[in-house]
Amino acid sequence: MRIGELSRATGVPVPTIKYYLREGLLPQGELSSPNQASYGEPHVRRLRLIRALVELAQVPVAQVKEILESLDADDVPLHDQIGRAHRALTPRRKPAASDEARAEATAQVTDLISRRGWSVEPEAPALATLIETVAALRTLGQDNLVGFLDAYAEAVERFTELEIDAVSTNPTRDQLAESVVIGTILGETLISSLRLLAQESISAQRWKT
Amino acid sequence: MRIGELSRATGVPVPTIKYYLREGLLPQGELSSPNQASYGEPHVRRLRLIRALVELAQVPVAQVKEILESLDADDVPLHDQIGRAHRALTPRRKPAASDEARAEATAQVTDLISRRGWSVEPEAPALATLIETVAALRTLGQDNLVGFLDAYAEAVERFTELEIDAVSTNPTRDQLAESVVIGTILGETLISSLRLLAQESISAQRWKT
Structure with missing residues (x-):
């Protein structure tokens, strides 16, 4: 899906999505043309998580980034993760x-x-x-x-x-x-x-x- | 006591105390001369509370102000307070x-x-x-x-x-x-x-x- 559809699916405005992309909270989409990226279900899921952490739990964005990095580190034993x-x-x-x-x-x-x-x-x-x-x-x-x-x-x-x-x-x-x-x-x-x-x-x- | 002693008694730096005074979190001291204010035990107590809220509990300063105002509203029934x-x-x-x-x-x-x-x-x-x-x-x-x-x-x-x-x-x-x-x-x-x-x-x- 395009960024507009991602926005409608999650209720997060497009400029906010772009901000999360720039800050590295949300992984880049796949380039479907030089100016157009395409997003999938993992982006919807990740964006909902970011939204709950930032807006509901009021976790600062820098800390959300660390939290998401810990999520992506799945090459360590479970207890360590x-x-x-x-x-x-x-x-x-x-x-x-x-x-x-x-x-x-x-x-x-x-x-x-x-x-x-x-x-x-x-x-x-x-x-x-x-x-x-x-x-x-x-x-x-x-x-x-x-x-x-x-x-x-x-x-x-x-x-x-x-x-x-x-x-x-x-x-x-x-x-x-x-x-x-x-x-x-x-x-x-x-x-x-x-x-x-x-x-x-x-x-x-x-x-x- | 003077502001320097208030700082030593609470561990809060003088510039931070001045910031709390400006923001209205801490009540002004009593003027002992046109350039000198004097602080008492209630200031020590209030400053320790502000410090615990701001530094330990990480409550934003604007919210600390509201919280302190609710403390000072003792003319209402207890349940309302x-x-x-x-x-x-x-x-x-x-x-x-x-x-x-x-x-x-x-x-x-x-x-x-x-x-x-x-x-x-x-x-x-x-x-x-x-x-x-x-x-x-x-x-x-x-x-x-x-x-x-x-x-x-x-x-x-x-x-x-x-x-x-x-x-x-x-x-x-x-x-x-x-x-x-x-x-x-x-x-x-x-x-x-x-x-x-x-x-x-x-x-x-x-x-x-």
């Missing part, structure tokens, strides 16, 4: 805590992970984020929120096995990798909006006048 | 789904909320985000992830009561409102990093060679 997608998905955050608060947070998080029997690489970016967040909560005087780490970890364990089961059923490696990316990012949006709705509901029961 | 903070906290997302996918998603989400007995305002922004995300997952062919809505909702219910209990213990309305904001945003970072670590751990058990 998932790790690569996870690293691309974890925003790099500036450290905002004092060294002392970070040392305490590190001890608490290490203890949590060992109690739950999780096997986690010491250099996992999500580990750094978790430690930095715990340290920030302490600095902000919100120690009671830190007390929820175990409740959160337990809740998360309840659906993680299901999530990994679901992505495992994908027939091809490409589809599996795509599911990991979509599930990680949009699953997070599902969880956070459900959490806000549950909070609203309980707050209404308790305080609504 | 929490609602205002929630609205400021929910990023406005562009719709990315077809009308048909959105209609199906709306029916599914409405059914979920009624089955769980949640009392939620129809115009809650988190509701729109949830519907849009379910619609996007369908469009992306990830219907199996949509099947987790109930598992996610059940997991979220397990800690929401605890969260609301914890913020309720704050001695003043100001501190309570601050806890709601911090808990909502940084609690989300805690949950998402724990989820990535749990996924990594299960992926390692299954596929690491």
Whole structure:
């Protein structure tokens, strides 16, 4: 199909498609003449994914590029590919805590992970984020929120096995990798909006006048 | 204290503090002479909060401003103030789904909320985000992830009561409102990093060679 049809099939305007092509997010089409490229089903699929990441999940374009590159790296073992997608998905955050608060947070998080029997690489970016967040909560005087780490970890364990089961059923490696990316990012949006709705509901029961 | 001491107390550079003052994120200090302002403990507290939101949670500065304004609106009933903070906290997302996918998603989400007995305002922004995300997952062919809505909702219910209990213990309305904001945003970072670590751990058990 031509670029106009690709635009109609996905709802993405032609100038935006051209921008994604220039930025290398979307692979070039096949040249059918010197001035005309032709696009196929993989372009439709990729464009829908880009749109969900950029517009719905509000991932910055530079990070989307890294995420898509991790999708295309299917010559590595599955666990490594998932790790690569996870690293691309974890925003790099500036450290905002004092060294002392970070040392305490590190001890608490290490203890949590060992109690739950999780096997986690010491250099996992999500580990750094978790430690930095715990340290920030302490600095902000919100120690009671830190007390929820175990409740959160337990809740998360309840659906993680299901999530990994679901992505495992994908027939091809490409589809599996795509599911990991979509599930990680949009699953997070599902969880956070459900959490806000549950909070609203309980707050209404308790305080609504 | 002077601006230099405020900078040392919080680890935020003086030019950044001046930027937050200009943008109205941080209230002006008290003028001790025509060229010199003096800052107090509320400035330290507010600056630590801004830093956690901007640097750790990566909330855009314009949105941080709205969030802080919702904190300062303590002349409204508590449930309304929490609602205002929630609205400021929910990023406005562009719709990315077809009308048909959105209609199906709306029916599914409405059914979920009624089955769980949640009392939620129809115009809650988190509701729109949830519907849009379910619609996007369908469009992306990830219907199996949509099947987790109930598992996610059940997991979220397990800690929401605890969260609301914890913020309720704050001695003043100001501190309570601050806890709601911090808990909502940084609690989300805690949950998402724990989820990535749990996924990594299960992926390692299954596929690491």
